[in-house]
Amino acid sequence: MASIPSSNRLSGRRLLTLLVVVSVLLVPLTGLVAAQADETPTETPTDGPMETPPDDESEPTATPSDEETETETPADDGEATPSDDDEAASTDGQYAAVQGDQCTVVTPISGNESAVEFYDYRLPEEFADNPYINTTGDAYGSEGTRDLQRANTSIVFLYSDTNGTEDTADDTLSLVFVHGNEGNANSTGGSASLDITQLPANGTWTVRDDEYDGPTSYDVWTVDNETARVDWTWGDAATDGGVYSGLGENFSISVSPAFNDEAVLAGQYYNGTVENWEVLSANASDEDAEPTRTALDLSEPMTLSTGGCEGVAADGNATDEGETETGTPMGETETGTPMDGTETATEAGTPSDVIVLDEETATAENETATADN
Numbered sequence: 001m002a003s004i005p006s007s008n009r010l011s012g013r014r015l016l017t018l019l020v021v022v023s024v025l026l027v028p029l030t031g032l033v034a035a036q037a038d039e040t041p042t043e044t045p046t047d048g049p050m051e052t053p054p055d056d057e058s059e060p061t062a063t064p065s066d067e068e069t070e071t072e073t074p075a076d077d078g079e080a081t082p083s084d085d086d087e088a089a090s091t092d093g094q095y096a097a098v099q100g101d102q103c104t105v106v107t108p109i110s111g112n113e114s115a116v117e118f119y120d121y122r123l124p125e126e127f128a129d130n131p132y133i134n135t136t137g138d139a140y141g142s143e144g145t146r147d148l149q150r151a152n153t154s155i156v157f158l159y160s161d162t163n164g165t166e167d168t169a170d171d172t173l174s175l176v177f178v179h180g181n182e183g184n185a186n187s188t189g190g191s192a193s194l195d196i197t198q199l200p201a202n203g204t205w206t207v208r209d210d211e212y213d214g215p216t217s218y219d220v221w222t223v224d225n226e227t228a229r230v231d232w233t234w235g236d237a238a239t240d241g242g243v244y245s246g247l248g249e250n251f252s253i254s255v256s257p258a259f260n261d262e263a264v265l266a267g268q269y270y271n272g273t274v275e276n277w278e279v280l281s282a283n284a285s286d287e288d289a290e291p292t293r294t295a296l297d298l299s300e301p302m303t304l305s306t307g308g309c310e311g312v313a314a315d316g317n318a319t320d321e322g323e324t325e326t327g328t329p330m331g332e333t334e335t336g337t338p339m340d341g342t343e344t345a346t347e348a349g350t351p352s353d354v355i356v357l358d359e360e361t362a363t364a365e366n367e368t369a370t371a372d373n
Contacts, residue, residue, distance in 0.1 A: 096309045115207070157176070188273060190274040199251075
């Protein structure tokens with residue numbers, strides 16, 4: 001066999017070496033290409049608007065209906081806020097007696113008889129034609145209000161004639177005054193002069209106690225449209241007073257008092273002292289309960305009006321805000337609780353701050369509160 005030349009063997013060895021070197025160099029590059037092929041390309045967002053999927057591919061967003069979007073806003077105390085109609089209904093049939101800074105919620109005493117029959121003003125038979133009496137008798141005063149009368153005390157209240165129905169819309173409302181205590185030997189008589197203004201124009205004095213044609217008829221009635229000035233004087237164990245009927249739905253009546261020595265007829269025919277002036281209020285939750293009695297200052301004017309104590313202003317201050325006054329047992333001095341929380345009583349007997357009295361906080365019938373005079 002012929003031998004291969006040495007020069008050819010050298011060329012073949014060089015070629016083999018070159019192939020090995022090339023193979024070594026290609027291995028990393030092959031791995032890099034494979035790795036790049038396995039990687040997922042990442043899309044870089046541009047500055048332009050983002051692509052929005054079609055409507056049929058996007059997730060639908062539920063839009064609440066009108067009923068679902070209405071949200072009830074609770075009041076601060078967690079209860080529903082009353083509507084205007086509710087607020088109007090809450091004060092319907094409520095009344096307020098305001099004197100100075102004291103406001104008393106007043107509920108009318110009611111009955112199924114006229115105010116004339118309720119008051120039951122009686123005169124002897126010789127005055128049977130008197131237009132103000134209910135029937136004849138020897139009283140010269142009110143027989144029908146005896147249960148409400150007290151010795152040496154003047155009372156004022158509202159009376160509602162239900163007219164025999166449960167519908168309050170047809171009730172007849174009257175303002176009633178009674179001085180003294182019929183048949184009570186401890187009642188020493190007295191004198192009073194009241195200036196009564198802003199009376200409803202459609203009302204009328206259905207009872208004038210006393211007004212009759214006789215030598216002992218000393219009372220003086222001066223009535224002019226919506227005002228009245230009445231000077232009363234009465235003897236021991238007797239009464240005087242009057243009834244103004246037809247107050248209507250809205251009124252604000254002012255009563256300016258003058259008792260005892262300040263009264264026009266003081267000491268002219270009868271002696272005696274009026275010790276108390278009280279406003280009466282029926283118990284709305286118990287018709288059989290005794291009316292509550294709230295002492296009034298004998299020398300200060302009083303206003304009786306519709307709407308209850310809320311929003312009522314007396315001397316620019318009275319309101320139904322603040323704490324209420326508690327009842328005072330007989331023989332103790334009545335003190336009010338003012339809005340700032342301190343307990344004070346003025347020398348004149350009128351609370352120094354706003355006091356609101358209702359049937360629960362006013363003095364009960366058997367715990368008469370007496371204002372300082």
